[in-house]
Amino acid sequence: MTTATSAADRAAAPTRRPATMAQALNQALRDALTADPAVHVMGEDVGTLGGVFRITDGLTRDFGEDRCTDTPLAEAGILGAAVGMAMYGLRPVVEMQFDAFAYPAFEQLVSHVSRMRNRTRGALPMPITVRIPYGGGIGGVEHHSDSSEAYYLHTPGLHVVTPATVEDAYGLLRAAIASDDPVIFLEPKRLYWSKADWSPQEPSTVPPIGRAVVRRPGRTATLITYGPSLPVCLEAAEAATEEGWDLGVVDLRSLVPFDEETVAEAVRGTGRAVVVHESSGFGGAGAEIAARITERCFHHLEAPVLRVAGFDIPYPPPMLERHHLPGVDRILDAVGRLQWEER
Amino acid sequence: MTVLDTPAWRPRADAAPLLPDPEPYRLLGTPAAADLDPALLGLLYGQLVRGRRYNVQATALTKQGRLAVYPSSTGQEACEIAAALALRPRDWLFPSYRDTLAVVARGVDPVEALTLLRGDWHTGYDSREHRVAPLSTPLATQLPHAVGLAHAARLSGDPVAALAMVGDGGTSEGDFHEALNFAAVWKAPVVFLVQNNGFAISVPLAKQTAAPTFAHKAVGYGMPGRLVDGNDVAAVHEVLTEAVERARDGGGPTLVEAVTYRIDAHTNADDATRYREESEVAAWRAHDPVELLERELTARGLLDDAARQRALDDAEAMAADLRERMHAEPQLDPMELFEHVYADLTPQLREQAAQLRAEMAAERQS
Ligand SMILES: Cc1ncc(C[n+]2csc(CCOP(=O)(O)OP(=O)(O)O)c2C)c(N)n1
Ligand SMILES: [Mg+2]
Numbered sequence: 157m158t159t160a161t162s163a164a165d166r167a168a169a170p171t172r173r174p175a176t177m178a179q180a181l182n183q184a185l186r187d188a189l190t191a192d193p194a195v196h197v198m199g200e201d202v203g204t205l206g207g208v209f210r211i212t213d214g215l216t217r218d219f220g221e222d223r224c225t226d227t228p229l230a231e232a233g234i235l236g237a238a239v240g241m242a243m244y245g246l247r248p249v250v251e252m253q254f255d256a257f258a259y260p261a262f263e264q265l266v267s268h269v270s271r272m273r274n275r276t277r278g279a280l281p282m283p284i285t286v287r288i289p290y291g292g293g294i295g296g297v298e299h300h301s302d303s304s305e306a307y308y309l310h311t312p313g314l315h316v317v318t319p320a321t322v323e324d325a326y327g328l329l330r331a332a333i334a335s336d337d338p339v340i341f342l343e344p345k346r347l348y349w350s351k352a353d354w355s356p357q358e359p360s361t362v363p364p365i366g367r368a369v370v371r372r373p374g375r376t377a378t379l380i381t382y383g384p385s386l387p388v389c390l391e392a393a394e395a396a397t398e399e400g401w402d403l404g405v406v407d408l409r410s411l412v413p414f415d416e417e418t419v420a421e422a423v424r425g426t427g428r429a430v431v432v433h434e435s436s437g438f439g440g441a442g443a444e445i446a447a448r449i450t451e452r453c454f455h456h457l458e459a460p461v462l463r464v465a466g467f468d469i470p471y472p473p474p475m476l477e478r479h480h481l482p483g484v485d486r487i488l489d490a491v492g493r494l495q496w497e498e499r
Numbered sequence: 500m501t502v503l504d505t506p507a508w509r510p511r512a513d514a515a516p517l518l519p520d521p522e523p524y525r526l527l528g529t530p531a532a533a534d535l536d537p538a539l540l541g542l543l544y545g546q547l548v549r550g551r552r553y554n555v556q557a558t559a560l561t562k563q564g565r566l567a568v569y570p571s572s573t574g575q576e577a578c579e580i581a582a583a584l585a586l587r588p589r590d591w592l593f594p595s596y597r598d599t600l601a602v603v604a605r606g607v608d609p610v611e612a613l614t615l616l617r618g619d620w621h622t623g624y625d626s627r628e629h630r631v632a633p634l635s636t637p638l639a640t641q642l643p644h645a646v647g648l649a650h651a652a653r654l655s656g657d658p659v660a661a662l663a664m665v666g667d668g669g670t671s672e673g674d675f676h677e678a679l680n681f682a683a684v685w686k687a688p689v690v691f692l693v694q695n696n697g698f699a700i701s702v703p704l705a706k707q708t709a710a711p712t713f714a715h716k717a718v719g720y721g722m723p724g725r726l727v728d729g730n731d732v733a734a735v736h737e738v739l740t741e742a743v744e745r746a747r748d749g750g751g752p753t754l755v756e757a758v759t760y761r762i763d764a765h766t767n768a769d770d771a772t773r774y775r776e777e778s779e780v781a782a783w784r785a786h787d788p789v790e791l792l793e794r795e796l797t798a799r800g801l802l803d804d805a806a807r808q809r810a811l812d813d814a815e816a817m818a819a820d821l822r823e824r825m826h827a828e829p830q831l832d833p834m835e836l837f838e839h840v841y842a843d844l845t846p847q848l849r850e851q852a853a854q855l856r857a858e859m860a861a862e863r864q865s
Contacts, residue, residue: 200699201701203701205701205774206773227706228707229669229671230671230673233671256636256637257637257638260674295618296567297567297568297616298621468840468851469837469848472836473619475831
């Protein structure tokens with residue numbers, strides 16, 4: 157086969173090959189670094205090592221130390237420096253090594269990154285992407301499994317997105333880096349090694365930030381979820397068919413902005429909704445989502461919107477985490493409590 | 500009065516006495532070692548041999564799936580042991596996540612010290628009983644705690660000092676700087692031990708600091724900085740003991756940099772070949788803390804084959820006991836997850852606890 161033919165083939169039908177979410181993220185960083193000289197990747201161990209999850213694998217080798225930089229070990233310093241770089245017109249993409257290690261950067265995030273545009277009447281936008289591996293299920297010791305999305309989504313000025321599929325990992329990260337606003341990019345670490353047939357040559361599938369997607373249509377109730385809980389919800393929906401329930405599943409992908417249209421439409425079609433996430437329920441994303449569904453869909457609801465979430469406890473040690481994480485049984489249990497008898 | 504007479508104008512302290520030695524301080528293999536107390540050296544030797552065995556055993560436990568992860572302190576045993584032995588019973592130790600060996604050397608049961616890394620709970624020992632703070636995973640965050648505790652002891656008039664451990668990487672965190680500043684301003688009885696082992700995971704010193712040494716950082720805060728060979732257990736022990744005593748006696752804080760090397764990968768999950776040369780590791784293997792002391796003891800006729808064997812046997816017994824106990828399944832009650840969140844359960848937690856109890860009952864039935 158000649159090169160010309162294979163190129164033409166690729167243009168006609170992009171070759172899909174098995175790829176992990178980690179590989180898709182790496183490809184997104186590569187393509188962003190290639191596309192825009194203003195893009196700079198930095199963080200702890202992102203250079204020679206390629207990141208502890210290898211998301212930045214080979215970037216320093218291929219783009220040089222100035223484009224992918226090992227920083228000193230200081231998260232406030234990393235994000236604070238990113239603010240200055242953004243002021244100068246660069247587009248920093250920073251990595252926080254783990255969810256709980258982003259907390260030292262919280263002040264920079266809340267006091268500056270999120271509100272710089274507002275403070276300066278738009279003079280200093282903050283096109284910063286903060287990549288944060290988050291969530292549990294990987295047997296990590298304490299401070300390695302937090303779901304910290306609620307802190308971020310409560311902070312006006314920050315976009316908060318989280319992919320649940322290989323394809324979205326690529327698309328959302330490209331969109332995040334291209335955004336002129338700061339984006340908290342939450343990477344579900346237990347899905348890093350999930351695989352799908354995927355082609356990076358299909359940029360048309362890049363979802364704009366702020367669009368949810370129906371992963372599974374359903375008629376009797378709707379599961380609304382994001383990130384690491386998506387595969388669990390799809391599994392629950394499959395299992396529910398045995399009980400005679402036809403569950404739909406909505407993957408939010410973006411918590412801020414929040415796609416009320418897609419969610420409301422799905423819930424109006426079923427009249428029943430369960431929000432699923434692994435971070436603590438109290439004051440969590442599910443509370444906001446449930447409130448909005450109630451506001452928008454009250455007359456279509458057959459039952460109160462329920463939440464299935466992690467318990468209101470610090471993230472458990474590895475040997476106990478399975479009791480904390482929302483699983484299929486807990487989801488089906490909630491579905492069973494959606495007042496079916498009153499139909 | 501002119502500005503020259505105001506407190507702001509003049510330096511508040513003479514910087515020169517605060518400066519560290521130009522070279523790391525050493526005792527073993529030097530003439531000064533002749534004055535070292537044989538009993539102390541014997542104690543340090545036994546502990547070092549145990550410490551090395553402990554590292555080997557804990558690493559093996561990761562391979563057997565009995566530990567979720569183990570950040571080894573192989574090559575750094577002199578620092579770990581000296582830190583624990585420099586303290587009196589009423590003093591406090593503030594370990595970093597790599598310092599389970601120091602915690603064990605302080606007297607905590609190894610199984611309890613390894614609870615965090617086995618994954619059955621977070622902190623497995625009683626901090627108040629042992630006067631050992633929880634192992635700190637968020638780097639450098641334990642340092643202000645050590646300052647606060649030391650300050651509290653001083654306010655209470657107690658002769659208590661705190662010793663806080665941190666890595667070279669951890670010194671870049673803001674908490675490190677805030678802790679040193681508070682300690683110096685408050686004259687808190689606290690000693691900071693920086694174990695400079697060359698790396699923060701993959702990041703080498705050159706990317707971590709441009710300072711002449713970490714010990715020099717002390718000067719900027721107004722406390723003495725000491726630089727010591729971190730593989731020379733006698734030197735580290737002497738420097739730390741002096742600093743802890745000075746702190747306890749009201750002399751204020753000290754920053755000690757111990758120059759050492761992380762012989763193993765960052766943890767069992769890390770691949771160090773990605774970022775460092777084997778020749779560098781080999782150079783440090785030739786400067787091994789156990790061997791340095793062994794050579795000294797042998798040269799002074801303080802260690803014969805029988806004594807060496809006794810130390811090895813003792814270490815082996817410790818390892819066998821640890822192995823056996825770590826192979827037993829830990830008895831866990833998931834309901835404990837709700838117990839220690841607040842002093843009293845909130846109504847919501849009570850509800851969630853009931854839910855989990857019901858789920859577990861259903862699971863048992865099916
Ligand atoms: C605040 C914070 N950021 C990042 C990490 C992740 N992390 C764990 S160990 C480590 C390197 C630590 O290096 P150093 O302080 O030199 O200690 P060493 O591992 O050499 O003992 C990093 C980056 C962390 N635990 N805490
Ligand atoms: Mg280090």
